[in-house]
Structures are given as structure tokens and as C-alpha cells.
Amino acid sequence: MATISNAAPTTLRTARPDLAANIAPQPTRSLPEGTEVRGFALYVGLSEDKLNSNDPQISDIVNQIKHLVNRLAPAADTYAAVALAPEGTGGRDVDVVRFALGDPSAKARRQQAAAAEQDRAKSGVILDFSRGRVLLDNTPATLTFREFELLQFLVLREGRTVSRDEIIEGLWADAPAEEVPSERTIDVHVRRLRVKLAQYQDIVRTVRGIGYRFDRHADVSILHAAGPSPDRF
Incomplete structure (x- = not known):
């Protein structure tokens, strides 16, 4: 100057x-x-x-x-x-x-x-819970509302195996009895979620005989909402 x-x-x-x-x-x-x-x-x-x-x-x-x-x-x-x-x-x-x-x-x-610009250049998975979206190599994943809820449910319990019953109780607690899925239906939801996660589908792991788990990955970035989630513990 x-x-x-x-x-x-x-x-x-x-x-x-x-x-x-x-x-x-x-x-x-x-x-x-x-x-x-x-x-x-x-x-x-x-x-x-x-x-x-x-x-x-x-x-x-x-x-x-x-x-x-x-x-x-x-x-x-x-x-x-x-x-x-x-x-x-x-x-x-x-x-x-x-x-x-x-x-x-x-x-x-x-x-x-x-x-x-940095966000555009970043590869991997961005789990943006503040905006309700998932980006795969900066391309939005076309998750349904329920698939996004399921992924968020697992991520907020990072490192802990979550049973199918716990997923049902957590995501369908207020649903009418006729809409509550079975454990087999949870498996279908997870399978569809993995398909949409494409090459990053292994971020949702199956623990045989128990349920599912999300573990921290180097190629995954998590953007939480401004306030703490009531589900987080």
C-alpha cells in the first residue's frame, strides 16, 4: 500500500x-x-x-x-x-x-x-447434517428422507454397533403400527443406502448377527448442525 x-x-x-x-x-x-x-x-x-x-x-x-x-x-x-x-x-x-x-x-x-472453492475441490464423502445432504466427490447423493435419517442415525452413534431393533425404535417410534418395518426391511433400507453411496458404501458396516456400525473414515467429513443433536450420546 x-x-x-x-x-x-x-x-x-x-x-x-x-x-x-x-x-x-x-x-x-x-x-x-x-x-x-x-x-x-x-x-x-x-x-x-x-x-x-x-x-x-x-x-x-x-x-x-x-x-x-x-x-x-x-x-x-x-x-x-x-x-x-x-x-x-x-x-x-x-x-x-x-x-x-x-x-x-x-x-x-x-x-x-x-x-x-475448497468445498468444490474436496473429494470423498461430506455428510452435511446442517443442510440435510450427502455429497460424494462433491456430487449430491440422491438419498430419500428415510435413507438420510438412517445414515445420520448410525453416524451419530459412531463406533458403536446399532441393532436393527434400536434402529426401528429410534426412527419409527412415532409411526403407526402398520408402518413399523421388520428387521428384514431394515436390511433392505441399508442395502439401498449402500447402493447410493456407491464406492463409499463400506462406511456403513455390517456386524454379523448384531446390526450395523459407522466408523470414522479418512475420506469422510461430517458437518453437524449448529446445535447439538438430541440423538447424540
């Missing part, structure tokens, strides 16, 4: 002495309680390679803007900084400037974009 000196303003060919008189009054905006306005930041996106040979230099433009502010509000303190970025940085100039000069919203968007 480079600062701009307070040298006398250069007279620009495009300068408008009457500019202040042409500025329309802006509506007053309500402020958050307990805050006050102490100034403002004006981000200008303009790379040097976009200036023609007969255009004013960036430093001249900055000094002219500072001069205008001093005319409009003589009591104002002004400070100008030039945003520097690595050569070849993509994106709009004004967005690069905002990020380089520490604009909080620009930083937040950059972090969100980086997180989204």
Missing part, C-alpha cells in the same frame, strides 16, 4: 469548479444505535494501464479529489492510500482495491469464495 502526498492539487482538464453546486442532497439514513458517522471511504478502481498518455496520473486524480473535499468541508481531515496488488490479479479493479485496503465486506466475500 502506498500513500499519496499532500502536494498542491494539479489542475485537471476535466476539473469542474461548479461540481459542488451540482451535488444533489442525499436522504438521511438511520444509524445503528450507539454509533455516529466519523467519515467515509471512497474506493476507486483504476489501474494505471487503463490511463491514456494524455490522461492525468492517479496521484493527480487523488489530489484533485482531496482538493474538492477541502472545498466542500474545510474542517475535514483527508488521507489517501493507493492499493497495490500482484501483477495479473484478476477481478474488477474496485473489488481488488476494497480487499487490498481492508474493506470488511470484501474480505468476507473473498473468504466465502475460497471456502466454496
